[in-house]
Amino acid sequence: MEKDLSKFKNILEWLAPKRSLRVRIFVIVLATGIIPSVLMRYGIVNNYEERAVEQRSTSVQTQLLTVANHLINNHYIANYRMQNAAYHTSEQIIDAELEMLANLYDGRVMIIDSNFKVVKDTYDISEGKTIISEEVIKCFRGENTSHYDAEHGYIELTTPIVDTTVASSGDNQNTVVQGVMLTSISTDSIITTMEILNRKALILESMMIMGIVGLSLFLSYVMTKPFNRITEEINKVKNGYTAEAISVPDYAETVHIVDAFNQVLSRMRTLDDSRQEFVANVSHELKTPMTSIKVLADSLLVQDNAPAELYREFMEDIVSEIDRENQIITDLLALVKMDKSKQDLNIVALNINDMTELILKRLRPIARKKDVEVVFESVRPIVAEVDEVRMTLIMTNLVENAIKYNKEHGWVKVKLDADHQNFTFEVSDSGLGIPEDSLAHIYERFYRVDKSHSREIGGTGLGLAITKSAVLLHRGTITVSSTEGEGTSFLVKIPLNYIAQ
Numbered sequence: 001m002e003k004d005l006s007k008f009k010n011i012l013e014w015l016a017p018k019r020s021l022r023v024r025i026f027v028i029v030l031a032t033g034i035i036p037s038v039l040m041r042y043g044i045v046n047n048y049e050e051r052a053v054e055q056r057s058t059s060v061q062t063q064l065l066t067v068a069n070h071l072i073n074n075h076y077i078a079n080y081r082m083q084n085a086a087y088h089t090s091e092q093i094i095d096a097e098l099e100m101l102a103n104l105y106d107g108r109v110m111i112i113d114s115n116f117k118v119v120k121d122t123y124d125i126s127e128g129k130t131i132i133s134e135e136v137i138k139c140f141r142g143e144n145t146s147h148y149d150a151e152h153g154y155i156e157l158t159t160p161i162v163d164t165t166v167a168s169s170g171d172n173q174n175t176v177v178q179g180v181m182l183t184s185i186s187t188d189s190i191i192t193t194m195e196i197l198n199r200k201a202l203i204l205e206s207m208m209i210m211g212i213v214g215l216s217l218f219l220s221y222v223m224t225k226p227f228n229r230i231t232e233e234i235n236k237v238k239n240g241y242t243a244e245a246i247s248v249p250d251y252a253e254t255v256h257i258v259d260a261f262n263q264v265l266s267r268m269r270t271l272d273d274s275r276q277e278f279v280a281n282v283s284h285e286l287k288t289p290m291t292s293i294k295v296l297a298d299s300l301l302v303q304d305n306a307p308a309e310l311y312r313e314f315m316e317d318i319v320s321e322i323d324r325e326n327q328i329i330t331d332l333l334a335l336v337k338m339d340k341s342k343q344d345l346n347i348v349a350l351n352i353n354d355m356t357e358l359i360l361k362r363l364r365p366i367a368r369k370k371d372v373e374v375v376f377e378s379v380r381p382i383v384a385e386v387d388e389v390r391m392t393l394i395m396t397n398l399v400e401n402a403i404k405y406n407k408e409h410g411w412v413k414v415k416l417d418a419d420h421q422n423f424t425f426e427v428s429d430s431g432l433g434i435p436e437d438s439l440a441h442i443y444e445r446f447y448r449v450d451k452s453h454s455r456e457i458g459g460t461g462l463g464l465a466i467t468k469s470a471v472l473l474h475r476g477t478i479t480v481s482s483t484e485g486e487g488t489s490f491l492v493k494i495p496l497n498y499i500a501q
């Protein structure tokens with residue numbers, strides 16, 4: 001088992017470099033260069049062998065046919081049987097011809113008569129012997145055969161000795177084919193040429209392979225260079241040497257990768273900027289009440305005999321600054337919780353009408369203090385899937401703002417409606433209104449139209465940021481319309497059924 005594991009590990013290690021683009025390019029270029037050159041060498045050498053053997057066989061066969069004709073014309077075989085004077089004269093001529101042929105092709109020629117008896121052997125070994133082989137039998141039927149034995153380096157040929165005069169007179173085959181010439185010729189010269197050819201091709205091939213290896217190394221290096229540059233540039237950003245957008249325009253592919261990276265980089269930069277701005281804002285907002293507290297406390301300390309009423313008055317101011325600090329911290333915590341708690345939403349089907357009434361009941365005392373009348377209009381009963389805590393925050397913030405930023409004897413109207421998909425929660429007021437150029441900023445953290453006025457009435461500038469986050473968590477929308485000096489209207493639209501992402 002352990003052995004198997006280590007074997008598997010070895011295979012993985014062996015495969016690992018193959019995942020590298022450089023190795024892949026190297027292997028592909030190498031293979032496309034080497035395979036054809038090797039095949040070419042084999043092709044050339046084999047083709048030469050085939051053609052050379054074929055040519056040799058045909059030329060020998062042609063010459064053998066000529067000799068065969070001479071044998072017929074001289075009645076060589078017929079005379080041999082009788083061993084007459086005519087045979088001895090023809091023997092000399094034919095022997096010379098056969099000898100020449102055998103020497104020329106470094107081979108052996110045997111003449112076999114119709115009794116399968118060897119009447120002539122240029123090696124002088126088998127004369128008088130009988131040879132019956134498949135080829136010889138075939139040849140007596142008129143076929144001339146040719147067989148190449150590559151292993152032993154010779155070609156064996158059979159040539160029928162045909163008497164054409166008898167053949168034309170329509171006699172039967174056996175009498176037409178008077179004998180067979182069985183020839184074997186050496187192919188040593190072909191093999192030697194083949195070896196020379198192979199050696200030369202091998203030298204050429206080795207040179208080509210060396211060139212291809214060089215080319216593969218060069219190409220694999222050059223083609224993967226842009227990707228290494230991307231890594232280098234990203235590393236520079238990672239190590240903090242630069243935060244600038246990077247550029248590697250070598251290939252369309254590198255441009256795409258780099259573009260995507262630059263987009264992530266710019267998103268990160270925006271996030272970082274907004275985080276820094278948020279931290280600066282938080283520090284500033286938290287410092288303001290602290291400064292006031294310190295100023296109030298200091299001024300009490302420098303007075304030796306400050307009257308008790310003054311103490312009381314200053315202490316009340318200090319307490320209200322502490323309350324403010326508390327409020328900011330509470331809002332900040334609510335906002336942070338809103339940002340990170342997408343997962344722990346507690347979605348339940350709730351009666352929105354009841355919920356609104358409960359919230360308005362809680363806020364009416366504040367409205368009464370400012371002499372603001374709160375009106376509730378519910379078009380239809382609504383049950384929707386919402387997170388109760390967050391939905392309460394949305395409603396409370398909007399209605400509270402409408403009361404806070406209202407005129408004396410003003411009114412606030414809350415309207416609930418729904419269609420088959422969404423319900424709407426609309427809060428309109430007869431208040432101060434929001435200047436047009438501020439409308440785009442009211443959802444930003446710590447943004448307040450009139451800082452001092454908002455501070456006076458206890459605003460932190462976080463209410464609408466919290467509201468918007470809560471609406472987005474419910475996959476809803478919030479829109480505002482306002483006329484300065486006349487009033488504002490916020491419209492929140494939330495799906496009746498929660499849409500999980």
Ligand code: ADP
Pocket residue numbers: 397401402403405429431432433434442447448449450454458459460461462463464465488
């Ligand atoms: P704050 O805690 O200061 O009320 P918000 O985020 O709730 O902060 O609101 C941001 C700013 O938008 C407020 O400072 C105020 O100037 C303006 N605003 C919000 N609601 C209203 C409204 N109903 N009428 C007029 N101005 C409003």
